[in-house]
Amino acid sequence: MSSAVATVPGAEHAGVSLLRGDGVITSYTPSSSTVSEVDRLQSTYREGPCVTALWDQHTVVVDDLVAEADRWPRFAPEAAARGILSMLSFQLFTRDDSLGALNLYSSVRKRFDLDSQMLGGLFASQAALVLAGAQESVRLHRALATRDVIGQAKGILIERFGVDAETAFTMLVHSSQNTNLKLVDVARWLVQGRDRPVSS
Incomplete structure (x- = not known):
């Protein structure tokens, strides 16, 4: 995921989250321990940008997690306390046995602009192809x-x-x-x- 951090403006951390059929969200190739920890929070609380991207929207842009306590009351304060203030999440794919999302993280508010969203979307498309190919190989x-x-x-x-x-x-x-x-x-x-x- 270091390539996503290097490619997308504003991204400090990146990772792919997979929602398995048993309901567990796991971090796949996280760029840092921060990603694993924030993904664990989303999995535990069943809320956050990644969960929203997986289930409801293809792309979720979060300018300030501190201001998102109404939308994600348990996740947002804890993620902000860990230094994550901006997030950008893209749904990668929907399969019979799993859902996938690319997540980008920043410690700065309003970090992901339109360029970030465009480049992130392109990167997400590429990541979806690679990950789907890897999963098919495993199958x-x-x-x-x-x-x-x-x-x-x-x-x-x-x-x-x-x-x-x-x-x-x-x-x-x-x-x-x-x-x-x-x-x-x-x-x-x-x-x-x-x-x-x-x-x-």
Whole structure:
């Protein structure tokens, strides 16, 4: 995020916040411990520019957090007490499993002008593409790992019971249904060498 600080006029700190499906906001590549701390406040209180950008608006400009106590009564005073007075937040993307926002921070009031907003918006667009690509890569790796472990489990069943691949897969499905476990968890359990028999 150092590139965002260097690019956007007025930015002293920057970071990307991700809102996961379980409701937790996490800092992704924060430029400083201040970013992590302010993001933690927004996650704890469920309010602040980042939360507003994630849910309600694409861009949130805050000229003076001290004056925002009505809008964010718990977050604003604590962020200001930590030296953050101006913020600029951009919604990056909305996906099935997460929301993302780029956040820029300053210790000076009214620090983010129209140039800051324009350059920040351009930077946010680029960050959205990079982050979405990274998340897709993670998803693909997880999918490949899941496929691999199911394939290994099928191989174990084929060898152990002398069945074909389709029957081995059916055995895994039945075990998943009987144990109320996900198919991949049953496969992982089998691959890890447990001795409990798999129901057919």
